[in-house]
Amino acid sequence: MKLFSANQLVPIKILSILLFLHCSSCHSLTTISTKQPLKDGDVLLSTGEVFALGFFTPSNNSKNRYVGIWFHKVPKQTVVWVANRDNPLNDSSGVFSINTHGNLVLNHTKNQNLNTIWSSNVSASSRIDILAELLDSGNLVLRDSGGRGKVLWQSFDYPSDTLLPFAKLGLDRKSGLNRILTSWKSLDDPSFGSATIRIDPTGYPQFFIYKNGEPFWRVGSWTGPGWSGIPEMVPDPVQSVVFTNNADEVTVMNVVKIIKDPAAFERNVLDETGQILRNIWRAQENRWIVAWSGPSEECDRYRRCGSNSICDPYKKEKLECVCLPGFEPKNLRDGSNGCMRKKNVSTCESGEGFVKVAYVKVPETSKAQVDNNKSMSLDDCKETCLKDCSCTAYTSVNKITHIGCLTWHSDDMEDIRAFNGTGQDFYVRVDAVELAKYERKPYGSLGKKGFVTVIVVSIFLFILVATSLLYWFVKKARHAKGTHSNYEVDREGNSDVPFFDLSDIIEATNNFSIANKIGQGGFGSVYKGLLKNGMEIAVKRLSKYAEQSIEGFKTEVAIIAKLQHRNLVRILGCCIQGEDHLLIYEYMPNKSLDSFIFDAAKKLQLDWRKRFNIICGIARGILYLHQDSRLRIIHRDLKASNILLDFALNPKITDFGMARIFGGDQIQANTEHVVGTYGYMSPEYAMEGLFSIKSDVYSFGVLLLEIVTSRKNSGYYDGINSSLVKHVWDLWKEGRALEIVDPSIKCETCLEHEVVKCIQIGLLCVQEYASDRPTMLEVVSMLENGSTLHPPKPPAFVFKNSTSDQSNQATMTEEFTCSNEMSTTVTEDR
Template identity: 50%
Template sequence: MKLGLDRRTGLNRFLTSWKSPEDPGAGEYSFKLDVNGSPQLFLSMGSKWIWRTGPWNGLGFVGVPEMLTTFIFDIRFWNTGDEVSMEFTLVNSSTFSSIKLGSDGLYQRYTLDERNHQLVAIRSAARDPCDNYGRCGLNSNCDVYTGAGFECTCLAGFEPKSQRDWSLRDGSGGCVRIQGTNTCRSGEGFIKIAGVKPPDASTARVNESLNLEGCKKECLNDCNCRACTSADVSTGGSGCLSWYGDLMDIRTLAQGGQDLFVRVDAIILAENERKKTFFHKKMMIVILAVGVVFFMIPTICSSWLIMKKRKGKGRQCKTLFNMSSKATRLKHYSKAKEIDENGENSELQFFDLSIVIAATNNFSFTNKLGRGGFGTVYKGLLSNGQEIAVKRLSRNSGQGVEEFKNEVTLIAKLQHKNLVKLLSCCIEEEEKMLIYEYLPNKSFDYFIFDETKRSMLTWRKRFEIIIGIARGILYLHQDSRLRIIHRDLKASNILLDIDMIPKISDFGMARLFGKNQVEGSTNRVVGTYGYMSPEYAMEGLFSIKSDVYSFGVLLLEIITGRRNSTYYHDSPSFNLVGCLEPMERRQSLGYSRSITRKVKSCK
């Protein structure tokens, strides 16, 4: 595949989305190579940029660090008088890979999983908030790894344009230069920001004849120069990339990135030097303290290992000290351990805890996808680029190890197009985790209850989703070797894959029925009120009818686009089901009336 501009013919090669999944006409999204300034790839909706790769630095695009490690393409880049273009060719010609730009603007790269003969999404644009173009506005840096809760910080010498918006964690207004500062006097210099994706390079100047020191000198000679960096790092650093005017879309990267030198006045520079001196003094104290601690580590580790061996399980002591780098990525699968100890041939693997920690950046907040009744779900990244979802069960979830293993074995034996696929699990000490396939379109409630995103769900697409959910339920109740009652069917537990195919998820509350068992009971009613059948909510009785009732509520939500839990007529007891019951009694639901009019009658 080749993208870019042929200056001789004027031909510009780029990707364009379809108008809709059913209409192959040119859509509003495009993925192309920007040939202005220092070339970079960008994803746009019309003229609005959504995401960009950062400039080409001789090794790859700065904002896509995996190009240097797990990238399956060999990239050739040309920037001459005749053309500015790049060409992707597979390193391994036997590998199948494709790139898709959906009608919803979702850009993803797929690779064929030869074991399952399925296409797996292993790369997508905008992985976290800082990947969104201009997330923090002008003259700022976006860093999701600070742990401070707000990812936006102004560059040295700048302050928020609106302190009120900043305090509300809205950084889109960006930053302006602090009053009284001036970078066009004697004594000014540069402050280095390490490991970042440089600013939007479409207006940057490129001078290939200068080294970094020459680049800084040239920047200082022009009062309008704001920042600079090396244009090519493939040979240790050469060429000059400089910005004149406001800086847009800087972000800190977990790995890779470049050093950006931001120009500041003499006062800011002196303050920064004082902070560095104070920091170095503190570091000396810390180093001395750490030296004492590490002198004691062998003794501590030995004692710790002895205690763990007595319990018959545990991690090696090195696991405690190998979680440090946010740039760590999964390098090896753990050896497969069969879950079924009765000799059955199961393909499911256990992952060591250290491997899951590496894949999720130590359960980083930025990797968090959501939270449910039994735990938190994190996004993970394997060494081959495959994205996974890790469900980390809370320690007070009420499930013991044996119960958990039984549940894992149960889900592992359920294989259906409309059920989420379990890839692996992890049981170590008090940690219990399930590793699922990652589905980029999130859960169904993300679309159906949003005024804007709901427009993507045509009636045909809603019907297809309804049929898919029904097939998944039928498989659980009738077509599988086991009879499973899910007990928590709701919109947030219906996940959507890249093709908007629904997959039932979250079997934490599911129950296994015997072949001839019709009904079960419990003293501990679990699930989501609004989706529970009356006999289950009030008496603890459940059966396949419980799931059918939940499916009916979900069906109403899909048709109306409204939550069942929303109150109507200002009555807490009058939800969506209660609103439609009078219509059902009057047998008016079957009339050919506008869905919108029927829903409005509930207001």
């Protein structure tokens, strides 16, 4: 059989000759010397061929040539360092070499004229035995004595936009060298951009990101395990952060401790928007994943609130500027413009003290005083501050060991923000009157210690009695059933769900370690795991103490085991052993949908086409639940946090703990126990307990509008407490619906008709009466076909003025009117 015709062989032979000639003119180098330069087309490889150095063009839209370093084993060229950032070549006549003065230089050799484009500028004496080599760390080093002597120059001292492991960032106090990251101007232009990240060494050193020379995000001061502005930074089994602050230097360096996979590269990149991203290469997926990025919230913005004010993003679902204890707003509204000491308050008087402000990023430390004495405890710090009338606040240098002392000495404490359950404790000086407000407790005549003692003893006795009774009932129940098996949940009907051994799950999750925890919800916690066969899993560990969790567990296993659809999360099995009830799911590398659409930076990754695909995928998943599966399922808790995204950003519906199974002809039911999430509930379900397939349609409509607008349903619109649904409806009536569209996708004018169609479908889904809403079959048809849509009727505004519905995380359970969310909200990569 002939693979090619005679006519085809001629061009193939010519192509082969051209390829041979091209490859023969360029080759790989191991070092650069005065006698061995690097020409355009050659590459310098590190010993293990991890990194490569050579000439590159940043994109197809550019004709400029640069000398840079990139990952050699990553298919898509990922540049980590650039020499001639602001001085590109416009042709291939560049040569990178060592000149007779011992400097690395980039020359332009066009027309036989030697023009220096870039130089390392480290030596003025003649050197003939200097070599340059590229290390497997990605560091280009220039050494004397034939490459065996001291390092004369290294690229790690002059980083571009990327910080690699073992590279330092910060100031060498002796030489004055300050290593900073500077973003590219754009994805196509590696010249110096507007964003930089550096350590400010004044006072107690802090990390800053600057944009156009102005502070953009204060990452904060070092607290021991991490930075005060990144409280989620915890000791990592794979890498650690080394912070050095002494007479010689103030620097930070990432150190990789364990390399399980030599192809699992990582890098920290400062992009052109001012975001710092920790990227990890996933060889099995052939792509970079963003393991972490920041800044991520409005309160991260430098001085978002005024002096002596705390930026709190957790107050009533809207950002608030709250004055520190002992302070009041400069204006009558809040602390947005700063706070001042309350009137008629003086310091250094009898009875004054400190009020603890928990879980915050402590104020600017450039003017703070620091005592790093290892014998200085938190109590010692308090006494030091109390004796100094100018001292207005204090905290420990190390929030874990409580060693060292940081003190502030003026009423202009800047850039404080609150965190939810993490952060650092900060102690603010107040007078006796203010202190009494915070210390007044209803202990009665017992006093504080006596009251606590009585409570502790009572709790102990209650637990003792309750445990004894529970043991007696369980023993009696087991005897009556005639079994002592660890598997006490009825497996009937769930035979198609694989059962995992608890010991395997413990090993996979490192005994449910905090480092593996990726989510938390009302039913329990979610952990990332790695099975022995190399498969990554997500393990939902249900709370041992919530009976509601067990019922949700049974429901979820019974339902999802019988469902197979590309837009539903796939269950791999479960584990029921003793008190442990575990659900094992496929691992989702991207977070839930809400972590994208409500994040100022990450939502930029979702152009209109991706958003539309997500909308259609969710719709098809719900249609499968309502009509195409073996069962008719009403989810009852559809919301952005219950939509997970896989590596390709395909949506997958999760969390079936509240779902209900309907009979073949059943279309609605009634319950006295309303469950779900405010803002997503249909009016007939929230007020009358009546749920049906149209309840899910209503939730989908809210979700669709959130995806289009990148706004939460509950919030402030036009300066009043309202809902997204109402706001969109008001704009729709006025023919201004496109004004609510996320600006990052609004520019795609060619797709405006599709955006408008989606808004109209969303409004059709949230109409007040269930009978007016379309079915999911009709929704899918409207999305995917060009059919004419009916004008929507007014939506329901059941919660438009309620103050209790503002949180999309407030969920109603079967036992309580309003309690914690029962579904799992993913907080890390899944």
